[in-house]
Amino acid sequence: MPEVAAWLILFLPLASFALISLVIRPIRGAESQTAAYVTIMAIGLTFALSIWALVSTVSAHGESHYPVHTWISAGEFEFAVGILMDPLTAIMLVVVSGVSLMVQIYSVGYMHGDSGYARYFAYMSLFTSAMLGLILANNLIQMFVFWELVGLGSYLLIGFWFDRPAAAAAAKKAFIITRFADFGFLLGILFLFFNGDAFAAQGLNVFVVTDIYKGVELGLLTIGVAQWVALGIFAGAMGKSAQFPLHTWLPDAMEGPTPVSALIHAATMVAAGVFLVARFFPVFELSLVAMNTVAIIGGITAIFAASMGLVMNDIKRVLAYSTVSQLGYMMLALGTGAYGAAIFHLFTHAFFKALLFLGSGSVNHATGTFDMRYMGGLRTAMPWTYITFIIGSLSLAGIVPLAGFWSKDEILTHAFNRGVNGDTISMVVFLLALIAAFMTAFYMFRAVFMTFHGNFKGGAERDPDAHAEHPVHLEESPKSMTLPLIILAVPAIVAGFLANSIFDLGVIPGHWMSHFLDYIPSVHVETAVFSVGIAALSSVVALLGMGMAYLMYIRRVISPEDMPNALRPVHTLLYRKYFMDELYETVVVRHVFYSGICYALDWVDKSIVDKIVNFCGWLGANTGTAIRQVQTGQMQAYGMGISVGILIIFAIFLFLG
C-alpha cells in the first residue's frame, strides 16, 4: 500500500480530534451529534485502510519498506520518523481500528444525552490515533511519544466524568502508575542508546526497530545489555498491561464510561504492553533472565487477578480482573517463547472482551447499575445482550470451538511441551494458567447467572451507589448498541478457528497466523501441534468452573452466601484485593514515601538546597540592582559607556592578546 495511505491510518483519527475540538465543539455545541458521525467516519476509513494494510502485508510476505523523513536535525542529533509495516503491525491495526469502530458506533447510543458528548468523541479520536501511532512507529522515540499519548488519552477518558471524585481519582491513579512504569521504559531506551556504538559502527540506528532486529542477528547486543534493555521495556509494559504488582489501576479505571473500558481495557491500551514486548521480542529472547521474568510475572498475574475476580460484585470489575488475568496469559506466553500464541490470544481476546464490556454497558443502560447483586433475570428482557454475552463468556472460558479456546489452548500446549522437556518455569506457569482457567470459567458464569438468570432485584433503585439518571426500564438497548454486540460476537466465535486453524481450511492454510508472524529472522515462531490431551484437560477444567458456578448460583447446592462466611479470611483477602491498595497507599506512599524519603529530602531541600538557591537568587537580584545603577537615564553617561567599552576591548587585546 502507498505510504500516504499508511500515514492516513494515523492521521484520520487525529484530524477528527482536531476537527471536533477546534471546529465542531465551539460552533455546534458540546452535545453535537456531528462529532459522533465525524469520528465514526474517520475510524471507519481507518479500519478500511487497516484491512488494506493487512492484505498488502500478507501478499508482500512480511515487512513493507517505507522511506524515513527527517523531523529535526541539529548538529549531530538527527531524528527521522517513519512507518514500520510488518505482520505484527498489520494484525494490531486491524484489531485496534476494528474494535474502536464498534465502540464508536456503540457510543452513539450509550453516550446519548451526555453533556460532554463532543468532548467524548474528541478524546476517543485522540486515543485511537495515539494507539495507531504507537503500532505504526518504526523507532523507539516515535514509539515513546505515542506511548505517552496513549497514557494521556486514557487519563482523559477514565476521568471523563471528572466531577465524580472516584473518576478523577481513578484517572490520576492510572496515570501515575503507568507513568511510574514508563520510567523503566525510558531507562531501557537510554540504556540501549548508551550501548549503541556497535550499531553505529555497522551503519545501523539503534533507535530503529528493524535495525535492532538486524543488530540482534549480527550479535551486536551482549546478553547483559539485552537483559537490562528488556527488563526496562518490560517495566513499561507492566504498567500499561496492568501486570502484578502494577495492576491496581485497571479495576479502578472502570469509573470511566463503559465503552471506554471496552476500548482501553480490552483491545488497545492494555494490549500496548503485550505489543511492546512482542515488538522487542528478539531482544527479550537474548536474555533468559528477562524471559523468565516475563513468564513468572505473567503467570502470577494470571492467577492473582483471576482469584480477585471470583468475589467481585461489580460486573465491570469482574471483567477488569479477567482482563488483567488474560493479559497475564499473554505475557506468560511471551515469556515461554510462544510469540505467535501470545499475539493470537491478544487478537481473539480483543474481540470477546470488547463484546463483554459492551454487553455490561448494555446491561447498565437498562438497570442503571453495575452491581450484579441488584440485577438478575435480564435474560428475557434483553435477549440480544444475553446471547452475545453468553458467547463472549464461553469464548473467554475457553469452550470448543469458540475463539478463546484455540488461543488459550495454544498457550497451554506450548507451556506444557516446554515444561515436559525439562523447563521448570514453563511447567509452573502451565499449572498457574490451568488453575486460572478454572477460575475464569467460574467467575464468568457467576456473572452470567447473577446478571441474566433468577429474578430481577431492582437495579439502580435499590443500589445506593448507582449513578442512574433515568428510571429503571427493563428493555433491550437501542440498535446502535446491540448491532456492535452482534458484529463482535461473530469474531468471538470464529476468529480463533479461522485465523490459526489447526488444519488447512482451503482458502486459509493451517496455522495461518503463526506462519504470517514468522518473519523476523532471529525469531522462530513455533506452530504448536494440537494436543488432544491438553485440549481435553483445559476443557474439563473450564466445564468444572462453569459447573461450580451453576451449582452455586442456579441450583444453590452450595449457598453463595454461606461460602464467604465459611472461608471468611480468604474471602476478605480476595474482596479487599489482597490489601494491595492499602499497602501502596499506607505503607509505600504514606510511610516510606511521605514520612521517609520525602521527609529526608525535604530536610535536605530546606536546609541545604534552598539556602544555596536563595543565595544565588540574592546574588542575582542584587547584582541586577547594582548594574541598574549604571542606567541613570543620562545620555552623556551612555555615550561615555560606549567609549569606555571600546577602550576596554582595546586594552584587553593590547595587554592580554
Place this chain on the structure above:
Amino acid sequence: MSAFDLYLLAPELSLAALALVLVLVDLVVRNKTVLPVLAVLGLTVPLIFSLILWFDLSSGDTMQMHGMFNTLVVDKFSLFFKFLLIAAAGIVILSSTDYVQKFARFQAEYYALVLFATTGMMLLASTTELITIYISLELTALPIAALAAFMRDGRSTESGMKFLVLSAISSAVLLYGMVIVYGYTGTTSLPQIAEQIGNLSLLGGSPFGSNALLFGIVLMIAGFGFKVASVPFQMWAPDVYEGSPTPVTAFLSVASKAAGFAVILRVFYGAFPADMLSLDWSATFAVLSALSMTIGNLVAVRQDNIKRLMGYSTIAHAGYILVGLAAVTARTPGAESIGPSGVLFYLGGFAATNLAAFSVIIAISNRINSDRIDDYAGMARRAPVLATVLTLSMISLTGIPPAVGFWAKIYLFSAAIEANLEWLVVIGVVNSVISAYYYLRVVKAMFLSEPTSEERVAFGLPMQLAVALGFIGTLIFGIYPTPLLNLARTAAGALLS
C-alpha cells in the same frame, strides 16, 4: 544604472515606492483605516519580487548576482533577510492599527517611516561595500528616531532624542573604524578588503594581525554592537524601548536587530577571512556574548515594566545570538556553516516569538493603559487567548519546548560545542535558567494572580491576525523546525560560498 540593477533592487524600490504612495493616498482619503490595509497588501509586491529573485537563484547556476557597481549583492542570504524583514514589517503594521488611532495626525507618515526603515534594513543585508553599508545604516536609523518620538509626549520625545544622539555617536565610531580599515587596505569593497588582508599574510604577531586592523575592527564591532544592543553598547536600549510607542519597540527589537546581525555576518565573513582572523574575532564575540547574556538577564530580573523587561530580554538574546558569531570554527570539517546558520535560525524564531509577545503587549496596553507586570494579574481570565499566546512566547524566549526558542538555543549551543566553546554554552545555559525567573513571572501574574478588574480585553481583527501569525510561527517551528532550519542553512551556505 542598468535594467538588471533595477531588477536586483526591485524589492527595495517597490518598498520605498509603497511608502510614498501611502503618504500620497493619505492626502486624498478621509478614512484613515485604509492605510494599514494598503500597507500590508502593498508589502506583497516586494515579497513577490524577492520570491522571483529566490527562484531565479535556485534555477540559475550562480549563487549570487552583483549589481550597482558591485556595491550590492543578491544571494540567498540577503533574500532570507528580505523575507524576514517584510514579514516583521507586516506584523508590526498589523499590530499598530489600534495603537495608531492615538495619533491624531500623521498616521500615513507613521506607516511610511516603518517602510522606509525596512527599506534601509533590506539594503543592509545586501550591501558589500563600506560606504553603502553606512548609508543604509543611516536610512534605518533616522526613521526609527522619528518613530521613537512619534507619541510626542515627554517619554517618547526623550526616547527619540536619545536614540538619535546615541545612534550618531555609534555612527561616528563605525565610520572611524571604516576609515582605518580603508586606510589599511585601500579599498571599501568587502571582497577586496579580504583579498588585501590575505596578501599581507598577517598570521602571528598582534591581535587581528596588526594594531591598525585591530582598531578598525573593534570600532566597527562597537558600531554594529550598538545596532544589535550588545553589552557594552546596550545602554540606550531599555530607555528607548520603554519610551517609544510599543509597536516601534517591537520593530526595533526584531527588525533592527535582524538587520544588525545581517550586516555583521556580511562584513565579517566577507571582509575578514575566517581562516586567518577567526581566533580573534571569535574571542571578541564570545566575550561580548557572555557579557550581554549575563547583564541582560540579571537586570531583567528586577524590572516591573514589561516593555523595559523586554528591552533587557533583547539584550540577553543579542548575547545568545552572538554565541553563533563566536562559533566560527568547527571540529568536523565542512560544518563551519553551523554557526551562521544557527544565527539565522535564531533570528527567524526570535522574530516570530518576539512579535507574538509584543502584539499581545500592545493589545493589552491599548486596553488597560499600563505596561506594569502587576497589572497583568489575572489576564488569563480577562483575555484567555492573549494570555495563552504570551505564555507560549515566554516559554519560547526561555527556550522550553514545544516552542521554536528551544530548537534555536539547542542549535546555537551545539554550534558552540562544535567550535570548542563549551564554557560559553555553560554560561548560556545558566543564563537561560535565570531568564526563566522573569519570563515565568509574567506567566505567573497572568494565571495565578487575582484579576484587578473583570473587564474583558477585546482587540480588533488586524491585531488578531498579528497575534495569530506570531503564535503560529512560534508553535509550528517549535514542533517541526526543519523548514526554517533548511532555509537558514541554505542562506548561511550562500554567505560562506
